[in-house]
Amino acid sequence: MSAPMATATGGIPRLDREDKMLAGVCAGLAQHFHVSVRFVRISFVVLTIAGGIGIALYGLAYVAMTSPAAEPETVDPTAILREAGASWREGLGTGLLAAALAVAAGADARVALPIGAGAATTVVLWRSGLGLSPRGRVGAALMILGAVLVSSALPRLGDLQTFAFAVIVVLAGSMLLFGPWWLRMAQALTAERTARIRAQERAEVAAHLHDSVLQTLALIQRRADDPGDVAQLARRQERELRAWLNADETAAADTLHGALLRAATEIEERHGVEVEVVCVGDRALDDDTGALAAAAREAILNAAKFAGAGRIDVYAEASEERAEVFVRDRGAGFDPEAVPDDRRGVRESIVGRMRRHGGRAEIRSQPGGGTEVELAL
Amino acid sequence: MRRVVLVDDHALFRAGVRSELEGRVEIVGEAGTVEEAVALITAMKPDVVLLDVHMAEGGGVEVARRVGGDSVRFLALSVSDAPEDVIAIIRAGARGYVTKTIDAERLADAIERVAEGDAVFSPKLAGFVLDAFRGDPTPGASELDQLTPREQEVLRLIARGYLYKEVAHQLGISAKTVEAHVTAVLRKLQFTNRHELSRWAMEQGLD
Numbered sequence: 001m002s003a004p005m006a007t008a009t010g011g012i013p014r015l016d017r018e019d020k021m022l023a024g025v026c027a028g029l030a031q032h033f034h035v036s037v038r039f040v041r042i043s044f045v046v047l048t049i050a051g052g053i054g055i056a057l058y059g060l061a062y063v064a065m066t067s068p069a070a071e072p073e074t075v076d077p078t079a080i081l082r083e084a085g086a087s088w089r090e091g092l093g094t095g096l097l098a099a100a101l102a103v104a105a106g107a108d109a110r111v112a113l114p115i116g117a118g119a120a121t122t123v124v125l126w127r128s129g130l131g132l133s134p135r136g137r138v139g140a141a142l143m144i145l146g147a148v149l150v151s152s153a154l155p156r157l158g159d160l161q162t163f164a165f166a167v168i169v170v171l172a173g174s175m176l177l178f179g180p181w182w183l184r185m186a187q188a189l190t191a192e193r194t195a196r197i198r199a200q201e202r203a204e205v206a207a208h209l210h211d212s213v214l215q216t217l218a219l220i221q222r223r224a225d226d227p228g229d230v231a232q233l234a235r236r237q238e239r240e241l242r243a244w245l246n247a248d249e250t251a252a253a254d255t256l257h258g259a260l261l262r263a264a265t266e267i268e269e270r271h272g273v274e275v276e277v278v279c280v281g282d283r284a285l286d287d288d289t290g291a292l293a294a295a296a297r298e299a300i301l302n303a304a305k306f307a308g309a310g311r312i313d314v315y316a317e318a319s320e321e322r323a324e325v326f327v328r329d330r331g332a333g334f335d336p337e338a339v340p341d342d343r344r345g346v347r348e349s350i351v352g353r354m355r356r357h358g359g360r361a362e363i364r365s366q367p368g369g370g371t372e373v374e375l376a377l
Numbered sequence: 378m379r380r381v382v383l384v385d386d387h388a389l390f391r392a393g394v395r396s397e398l399e400g401r402v403e404i405v406g407e408a409g410t411v412e413e414a415v416a417l418i419t420a421m422k423p424d425v426v427l428l429d430v431h432m433a434e435g436g437g438v439e440v441a442r443r444v445g446g447d448s449v450r451f452l453a454l455s456v457s458d459a460p461e462d463v464i465a466i467i468r469a470g471a472r473g474y475v476t477k478t479i480d481a482e483r484l485a486d487a488i489e490r491v492a493e494g495d496a497v498f499s500p501k502l503a504g505f506v507l508d509a510f511r512g513d514p515t516p517g518a519s520e521l522d523q524l525t526p527r528e529q530e531v532l533r534l535i536a537r538g539y540l541y542k543e544v545a546h547q548l549g550i551s552a553k554t555v556e557a558h559v560t561a562v563l564r565k566l567q568f569t570n571r572h573e574l575s576r577w578a579m580e581q582g583l584d
Contacts, residue, residue: 235478274478278504278536281511313500313538317507328538372537 015065025061052153053172056146060179063130063139064186077188084181087127091177095120110152117151118144121176128180147176212240232272239265256318257282259293260325263300264314271304274311283318291357292323292377295350299327299373302350307331307371323377330370336363350375378403379492382421384414384440385429385454390477394427394454397481402488414440418449424492428471430455430462441469452491454479460505464574467566473497495556496563503536506562509574521569524562531558 013032015024026044030037048054099116107115125140150172216237223229243251251261257279264275283289296314303312309331316325347363354361354375365371379402385391386409395404405421408414411434418426418440426444428437428451435442441451451471455462463474472491475484476499487497498506510524524532527548534544541559545552566574 238478276500276538278500280504280507280536315500315504315533315537317533326537330538 013061013065015062023062025058025065028065029061052146052149053168053175054146055149056143056172057175059139059142059146060175060183062142063136064183066133066135066139077185080181080184080188083127084184087124087181088177090127091120091123094123114148114152118148121147124177125180128184130180130183143176143179147172208244212244213237228272232269235274236265236269239268253282254285255282256285256289256293256316256323256325259285259290260296260314260316263293263297267297267300267304271301273304273309275300275304275314276311277314277316279316279318281318283320283323288357288359288377289318289323291353292325292359292375295353295361295375296325296327296373298349298353299325299375302373303327303329303331303371307333309370325375326372327375328370328372333365333367333369333371335367336365379425379488380405380421380423381488382414382418382423382426383407384409384418384426384432384437386410386432387429390429394484398485398488401481401485411435411439411443415443418444422449424450425488426451427454427488428452428466430457430466437471438465438469441466441471445470450491450494452487452497454484460509463502463505464566467563470567472563474502475499476501494560496559498532498535498559498562500536500538503532506566507532507536509571510565510569521565522571524565528558528562531555532562535559 013028016027016031020027021041026040027037029035030040044054044058046054047057095116098119099112102112102115103109121144125143130136130140150168216233220230220233223233250257251265252258257277260277260279264277267273268275285293296316300312300314303309307329309329311329313328314325315328316323318324350363350373351361354377357377359375359377361376362374363371364374381398381402381404383391383394383404383406385394385407388409391407391409395407398404402425405423406417408417409432411432414426414428426440426449428440430437430453432440437451437453437455447470451466451469451473453463453466453471453474454477455466455474456477467474472494473487473496475487475497479487479499490497506524507529510522510529530548531544534547535541539547541555542552545555548555
């Protein structure tokens with residue numbers, strides 16, 4: 001019993017439906033305890049031949065591996081122990097009574113003993129609530145059958161006076177008395193662990209909301225007189241919360257989409273404009289896509305600084321063969337033919353950069369009509 | 378002025394939208410639950426229903442399903458731009474989808490568009506659709522499972538931030554034709570069997 005006891009809190013083994021002979025009990029046990037499935041099967045067979053205990057053990061394992069975990073509300077280890085004690089007293093009493101009745105009715109020990117053992121096992125199983133599900137009934141029936149077989153073999157084995165005799169009696173007895181309750185306890189502990197994990201998750205959510213949303217709300221209240229600041233705070237918080245809720249790792253990814261999102265967030269925060277990134281497909285960052293992302297960032301920055309528009313649309317489409325980024329604003333616009341000198345450098349970092357990486361850049365703009373920068377690899 | 382019903386479980390948000398849309402549309406009623414919404418819409422017969430996606434007891438999807446997308450025009454308004462939310466409400470009959478950060482002018486424009494029977498695609502939604510329809514359809518797929526080259530061009534321009542009239546100008550077609558393309562795409566979104574879209578729709582149904 002020591003091995004299953006030790007792992008009770010580490011989870012209950014499950015049936016192995018793939019590699020099964022009967023129900024998958026042996027394969028499941030073998031997998032759970034990392035032993036050979038052949039060893040487990042031979043053990044069950046030997047234990048079955050040696051007086052039937054294998055059958056009872058198989059029944060217990062079957063119920064243990066199929067019954068669902070108890071609801072967290074029912075968790076109370078002390079109550080389970082109390083119930084177990086009561087069930088043992090009642091089981092022993094009922095078993096003795098049944099055996100005594102059988103003897104009184106003229107049966108000899110060969111019959112009376114199995115009757116007593118069967119009755120005692122039935123009471124213990126009944127009280128432990130194992131027979132409530134269809135599968136539980138199958139397992140319970142196997143265990144009662146095992147108890148009857150072991151006890152009917154006792155008189156024969158008794159003649160032999162072997163060491164095996166004592167071992168089997170102790171094994172069978174303790175398994176039938178403790179098995180069902182061990183199972184209840186293991187389920188209760190699993191349920192309790194689940195509840196604990198849930199509570200932990202809740203605490204994490206609360207902590208996160210406290211550090212992020214509540215802080216931002218406090219900041220917003222203090223800056224209520226500056227609509228620009230408030231909008232920016234709210235937008236940054238929204239972005240952050242959304243990424244956290246969706247466990248969105250795109251923004252952290254080493255891809256074109258990730259790089260564009262990072263640039264958008266950074267520029268949004270620094271210049272107080274809204275940058276909407278839409279990306280179809282994606283591609284890993286390398287020398288070329290890295291240059292594309294850098295040129296796109298430059299274009300977004302330009303729009304944020306000079307266009308005076310509240311919103312910038314960034315659209316990217318990427319596959320292994322090609323990658324394109326469009327940066328569009330509806331701001332002031334300018335005449336591309338008459339670019340002032342101080343902005344030549346910026347254009348160089350867009351057009352020149354794309355050219356060096358075998359791509360192209362096109363800037364379409366007219367005064368009053370907004371600007372669109374098209375970048376392609 | 379267009380007659381609009383506002384459905385959202387946050388009273389504060391309803392108040393905000395109401396004051397933003399003041400003078401642009403006529404808000405004829407507000408509802409905060411699915412039950413209220415269904416009763417109100419059936420009684421008022423508004424031109425457009427602004428519908429929140431996330432509410433108790435099934436949310437906007439349930440409202441659209443029970444009222445039926447044929448008799449009333451729905452515009453979904455949501456804080457979420459998760460693809461499964463978008464697809465679920467479109468499949469329930471909404472003719473458009475915008476996020477709650479939209480400004481008043483764009484929202485009024487979207488309401489007008491939906492009232493006239495057109496579809497409203499935000500750049501984000503256009504991006505989703507392009508993404509979902511990428512790659513070759515499975516063999517034996519119907520025409521609902523793929524976009525025509527023209528539809529792709531239109532969606533790409535919308536994703537780039539172009540307004541419908543700018544799309545029309547760029548492609549040298551009329552604004553009506555652009556609307557027809559977008560409406561066709563909306564139909565495909567509702568009826569396609571493309572794997573990603575069915576999966577999103579299903580995930581929502583299992584909630």
